[in-house]
Amino acid sequence: MLIGVLGAGQLGMMLAQAGKPLGMRFRFLDPAPDSPAASCGEHVIAPYQDAGALAAFSRGLNFATWEFENVPCEAVRRLADRVPVRPSVGLLELAQDRLLEKRAFAEVGLRTARHLPISSRLDLREALREIGVPSILKTRRMGYDGKGQFFLRAMEDADRAWSELGEGRQEPELILEGFVEFEREVSLIACRGVRGTAGEKNAIVFYSMPTNTHRAGILRVSRVGAGAEVPADLEAAARSAMTSLLEAFDYIGVLAIEFFVVNGLSGRVLVANEMAPRVHNSGHWSIEGCKASQFENHCRAVAGMDLASPSMMAPAAAMVNIVGQEPDAAELKRIPGATVHMYGKAPRAGRKLGHVTIVGEAEEVDEGVRLATRLAGMRPDRV
Numbered sequence: 001m002l003i004g005v006l007g008a009g010q011l012g013m014m015l016a017q018a019g020k021p022l023g024m025r026f027r028f029l030d031p032a033p034d035s036p037a038a039s040c041g042e043h044v045i046a047p048y049q050d051a052g053a054l055a056a057f058s059r060g061l062n063f064a065t066w067e068f069e070n071v072p073c074e075a076v077r078r079l080a081d082r083v084p085v086r087p088s089v090g091l092l093e094l095a096q097d098r099l100l101e102k103r104a105f106a107e108v109g110l111r112t113a114r115h116l117p118i119s120s121r122l123d124l125r126e127a128l129r130e131i132g133v134p135s136i137l138k139t140r141r142m143g144y145d146g147k148g149q150f151f152l153r154a155m156e157d158a159d160r161a162w163s164e165l166g167e168g169r170q171e172p173e174l175i176l177e178g179f180v181e182f183e184r185e186v187s188l189i190a191c192r193g194v195r196g197t198a199g200e201k202n203a204i205v206f207y208s209m210p211t212n213t214h215r216a217g218i219l220r221v222s223r224v225g226a227g228a229e230v231p232a233d234l235e236a237a238a239r240s241a242m243t244s245l246l247e248a249f250d251y252i253g254v255l256a257i258e259f260f261v262v263n264g265l266s267g268r269v270l271v272a273n274e275m276a277p278r279v280h281n282s283g284h285w286s287i288e289g290c291k292a293s294q295f296e297n298h299c300r301a302v303a304g305m306d307l308a309s310p311s312m313m314a315p316a317a318a319m320v321n322i323v324g325q326e327p328d329a330a331e332l333k334r335i336p337g338a339t340v341h342m343y344g345k346a347p348r349a350g351r352k353l354g355h356v357t358i359v360g361e362a363e364e365v366d367e368g369v370r371l372a373t374r375l376a377g378m379r380p381d382r383v
């Protein structure tokens with residue numbers, strides 16, 4: 001079975017690693033010649049919008065999917081004229097625009113940060129009067145890993161924020177979000193299949209919810225299971241909203257939603273931040289941490305196979321991202337319960353170069369996270 005993937009980054013690489021034992025072969029489309037997934041299958045090097053390249057890419061594919069969330073929707077639609085593409089493009093379109101994304105969240109009953117669309121300096125001034133500081137000005141599209149964001153501490157930051165993100169753009173499409181004073185960040189990763197683990201129609205499997213730590217907008221650590229449990233009522237609320245979204249869009253594949261946990265007057269509540277209509281960094285621990293990883297289940301869903309169990313292999317698991325600088329991989333491998341994944345990318349500030357998964361008892365995983373964050377060049381108390 002030949003699966004086409006738009007994008008050939010590390011997510012594509014890990015999809016291929018999970019799909020091969022299922023008898024799948026992979027072909028990637030990505031304009032960057034030195035992409036991490038290039039060695040995991042065929043690699044068509046061309047822009048996503050290149051109609052000729054898309055046609056050549058699609059020839060002989062059984063199914064197609066994407067691993068890069070900013071892939072042009074038009075390319076997905078063109079591809080879908082030729083081969084079955086899963087998931088369908090609907091939720092991708094919303095996830096690419098922070099304003100539409102927040103509206104979709106509201107429709108399934110999820111709270112979001114206070115926000116207003118911004119397309120001029122005047123809009124920003126007025127929105128700041130309403131939302132206040134601290135707040136974050138973000139581009140509505142093409143932002144990831146903290147890119148395209150400006151943190152406003154004081155009203156006087158408005159001009160700098162505007163000149164950084166708005167000025168000089170033809171039609172600036174920005175959003176101002178109130179800063180959410182969160183207790184912690186968590187995410188929910190689910191996979192909806194054509195069939196579930198027992199062959200039942202359109203079933204959904206849920207992974208345990210990780211608690212996620214970011215720095216400078218980049219995910220650093222995800223910790224799941226014993227010692228990092230998410231309160232059951234919050235998990236139930238997240239699952240219910242996730243189910244509504246997946247079903248409303250007849251979505252097939254992995255979807256991730258990131259949340260803030262806010263401890264308010266009426267107790268703890270979830271505030272939805274963003275969604276990723278693809279396999280997600282906060283689910284990488286599932287490779288060694290679960291019977292079937294998010295990558296395996298995404299492959300299974302795309303190919304219309306039964307899903308497999310997402311249950312955990314041990315009481316606790318974690319993932320530590322390796323960002324910006326190469327660590328001492330040999331030292332990392334010595335951490336009990338650890339598995340090191342490197343993506344073969346050249347080091348660059350803020351770039352995700354690999355990750356470490358740690359699986360075991362809660363104390364072992366906590367200790368592993370401490371060691372791995374230090375070896376990855378982060379101060380453990382500051383992740």
Ligand code: AMP
Nearest residue numbers: 113136145146177178179180214217274
């Ligand atoms: P994003 O690209 O929107 O996922 O933002 C990356 C990270 O920045 C989030 O995971 C949070 O740690 C932080 N962040 C983004 N938006 C907000 C917000 N409105 N309030 C508080 N923190 C935020």
